[in-house]
Amino acid sequence: MNIIALKKTPFLLLIVLSVLLIQCATRDTISQKLVMRYNAPAAVWEETLPLGNGRIGMMPDGGIDTERIVLNDITMWSGSEDSAAFNPEAINYLPEIRELLLSGRNLEAQELMYRHFRCGGQGSAFGNGKDAPYGSFQMLGDLHINYRYPQTDSVSFYERTLSLNDAVATTQFIRNGITYTREYFASHAHDVLVIRLTADQKKSVSFEVNLSRPERATGFIKEDRLYMEGQLNDGYNGENGVRYLTQLEIVNNGGNLVSSGNALSLSDADEAVILISTATDMLDKNHISTVEQLSVQAKSKYYDQLKYAHIDSYKEKFDRVALNLGKQDNITPTDERLIRFQADDDPAFAALYFQYGRYLMICGARESNLPLNLQGLWANQVQTPWNGDYHLNINLQMNYWPVEVCNLSELNKPLIDLTTSLVPSGEKTAQTFYGAEGWVAHMMTNPWQFTAPGEHASWGATNTGGAWLCQHLWEHYAFTQDRAYLESIYPVLTGAADFFLSSMIREPKHGWLVTAPSSSPENAFYLPGKKEAVYVCMGPTMDVQIIKELFTNILFAAEILGINDETTAKIRETIPQLPPMQISPDGHLQEWLEDYEEVDPQHRHVSHLYGLHPSNQISPVTTPDLAEAARKTLNRRGDAGTGWSRAWKVNFWARLHDGNRAYKLLKSLLEPTSGNEVKMSSGGGTYPNLFCAHPPFQIDGNFGGTAGIAEMLIQSQDGYIHLLPALPARWTNGSFKGLCVRGGAEVGATWKDGKITKLTLEAKTNNTFRLKVPDHAIAIKKNGKELSVENGFVPIGMKIGEKLDLDVIYPA
Known part of the structure; x- marks a missing residue:
């Protein structure tokens, strides 16, 4: 069957395609049309447009004569299990390290940790681990297309677009009076990469394609198919590295297809479709046959079948949520809108950015695959920055902040699966390094279940990475109310708790139980009278907050599941012995047990405000004194920072119910930036393709920004x-639908002049939902009848599947 022979499509197929088109059109009436547009080819990778289906992806640059399309597979990881990471000598130094900390000699304890209390082997190789056992996430390769034209006249009416509604990118321009169009998508339905090349005059499509990779790649042609295969380094130059295979095939309408060397060439065709099928053996031991099967299945479909099946599959997730903050400008180039936003404050651009984050989540994550890493799915190097791994002191977790509230709950599964997979390694780490029970993960991990302390204690000593992941396990239950799921992850939660119950020690001043040794992620302080940076400490505030939250969640889970055992008894006994959050004499929240002087008061990490967000231990409603201390902490820290740091601060200010300050940080996150130099002290911002600049690109800022906007619109913690709760003054009028809340419901709202006028509730579980009456409202009505109000809240009992439309009434 000819994949592009639409003119020969049977009548029945035309009917099917018409139905698909109608479905898509109907869905588009629910959401705004959302288009990213550019008037020139991408000059750098940070201007290219990301496409993906959660497993594989590509980023075309839209070049006219030559085009580079970077290809990705989320399982392209070098490295392997690193048994050397379990340093057997470390525990011998633990008693001395703790004694030094107990006597206030942190610097000596730190020096001892630098030498001995760290992972064995190379660890992450300080972020350059592609050839170490730790490994690195890597690009799959490059697809190069060299185009040939009848004449080389100048180009006019050039544009590149990405439809967020459809997850389809296009490049279009006119040359020598001929309109050339390219369409690209990563099929969510058929799991292949698809590129269609057309022209509005016959015999005008001519090009040559080849595949390449900077290293560890072999290319060949077989039966007019282009192949690239190889094996990544397992860290030992052995046979255990990840193997991959990529197959490219051209399905042409007219023209002459020939192969030469390691390239395919097509001349004088009317149109062509490039199909790319690729896989690795990391999660698929039959990856070679998978590549062939996916290619055969895709080739058996008409192009429009492929396209609309992809769109329909993608939109099932994307269309769950809509956000309207004003009329979308789909004409002005997006890079210009990004620049203008600093002056025009276009609310619709913020809505576009919000939905772009959801787009990246849907296109970067798949239920049965690896979690989003530091670069999501997309990388253009074999040695990605910081190995493109999973940093557990904020970055991996931030990737998943929007998932539940933004109605993509099933995409939490890769993170849940990763957390569960860390338990056996984490148990060995707990025993090897601490002689403790349970399981622990430190600052970083990878698909090979690395859980040991990092190779440098200044950042690698943080030992609450696994416990922080457990917060996401609990949040998934909080939003879904899935009791069977809660029962399945309960042992993971209690295993994390067992580590702290068996490893914490008493600090000498108050007798509180604390972690030791540890650190407040990547931030340093001065000991009194000293001027040497110290990272290693006991019981930093973030550790205490995470442990208390873990313990509290376990007690909630135990009550739901009817469990009352030795672990729950120990937790109840231990919680009162944890340090309280302390407010310094200056009024800010202390980051450490003592009110140390920070080396960098404007440090990008604000870890001690974990209790404000993502946790809910600090609240303007329930703990106003701590909320005020958090406010002073944020003012002291300042609004600058790297990309993800600015995103976190959006969420902080939203939790403090300060919409205008949250918006100020959102504008800071969206400051235009260019270049790709790694400077930790320099500002963050946003690249022209709306990728977050750490710098360089890290996707966590995108997801943190999306989560921050959601926090401004709805909270349920x-x-x-x-x-x-934190509506900026700039967003006077608007509406949203499909955002989710804890307890199991979808919510929609419409507001005018900052006042909610209508809202909708749809129950996903049987539950009673408490709705805070909006400020200045005098009643909430259902079908014209007032609902009862109790102390400023409306309790609404609902059955699963029930929907309510409510009106909010204000004084005349």
Whole structure:
């Protein structure tokens, strides 16, 4: 069957395609049309447009004469299990390290840790681990297309676009009076990469394609198919590295297809479709046959079948949520809109950015695959920055902040699976390094279940990475109320708790139980009278907050599951012995047990505000004194920082119900930037393709920004639904639908002049939802009848599947 022979499509197929088109058109009436547009080819990778289906992806640059399309597979990881990481000598130094900390000699303890209390082997190789056992996430390769034209006249009416509604990118321009069009998508339905090349005059499509990779790649041609295969380094130059295979095939309408060397060439065709099928053996031991099967299946479909099946599959997730903050400008180039946003404050651009984050989540994550890493799915190097791994002191977790509230709950599964997979390694780490029970993960991990302390204690000593992951396990239950799921992950939660119950020690001043040794992620302080940076400490505030949250969640889970055992008894006994959050004499929240002087008061990490967000231990409603201390902490820290740091601060200010300050940080996150030099002290911002600049690109800032916008619109962490808790003055009128709340419901709202006028609730579980009455409202009505109000809240009992439309009434 000819994949592009649409003119020969049977009548029945035309009917099917018409139905698909109608479905897509109907869905588009629910959401705004959302288009990213550019008037020139991408000059650098940070201007290219990302496409993906959660497993594989590509980023075309839209070049006219030559085009580079970077290809990705989320399982392209070098490295392997690193048994050397379990340093057997480390535990011999633990008693001395703790004694030094207990006597206030942190610097000596730190020096001892630098030498001995760290992972064995190379660890992450300080972020350059592609040839170490730790490994690195890597690009799959490059697809190069060299185009040939009848004449080389100048180009006019050039544009590149990405439809967020459809997950389809296009490049179009006119040359020598001929309109050339390219369409690209990573099929969510058929799991292949698809590129269609057309022209509005016959015999005008001519090009040559080849595949390449900077290293560890062999290319060949077989039966007019282009192949690239290889094996990544397992860290030992052995046979255990990940193997991959990529197959490219051209399905042409007219023209002459020939192969030469390691390239395919097509001349004088009317149109052509490039199909790319690729896989690795990391999660698929039959990856070679998978590549062939996916290619055969895709080739058996008409192009429009491929395209609309892809769109329909993608839109099932994307169309769950809509956000309207004003009329979208789909004409002005997106890079210009990014620049203008600093002056025009276009609310619709913020809505575009929000939905772009959801787009990246849907296209970067798949239920049965690896989690999003530091670069999501997309990388253009074999040695990605910081190995493109999973940093557990904020970055991996930030990737998943939007998932539940933004109605993509099933995409939490890769993170849940990763967390569960760390338990056996984490148990060995707990025993090897601490002589402790349970399991532990430190600052970083990878697909090979690395859980040991990093190779440098200044950042590698943090030992609450696994416990922080457990917060996401609990949040998935909080939003879904899935009891069977809760029962399945309960042992993971209690295993994490067992580590702290068996490893914490008493600090000498108050007798509190604390972690030791540890650190407040990547931030340093001065000991009194000293001027040497110290990272290693006991019981930093973030550790205490994470442990208390873990313990509290376990007690909630135990009550739901009817469990009362030795672990729950120990937790109840231990919680009162944890340090309280302390407010310094200056009024800010202390980051450490002592009110140390920070080396960098404007440090990008604000870890001690974990209790404000993502946790809910600090709240303007329930703990106003701590909330005020958090406010002073943020003012002291300042609004600058790297990309993800600015994104986190959006969420902080939203939790403090300060919409205008949250918006100020959102604008800071969206400051235009260019270049790709790694400077930790330099500012962050956003690249022209709206990727977040750490710098360089890290995708966590995108997801943190999307989550921050959601926090500005809806919150539910305090046991009730709070609508528009941090609405900026700029967002006077608007609406959203499909955002989710804890307890198991979808919510929609419409507001005018900053006041909610209508709202909708749809129950996903049987539950009673408490709705905070909006400020200045005098009643909430259902079908014209007022609902009862109790202390400023409306309790609404609902059955699963039930939908309610409510009106909010204000004084005349």
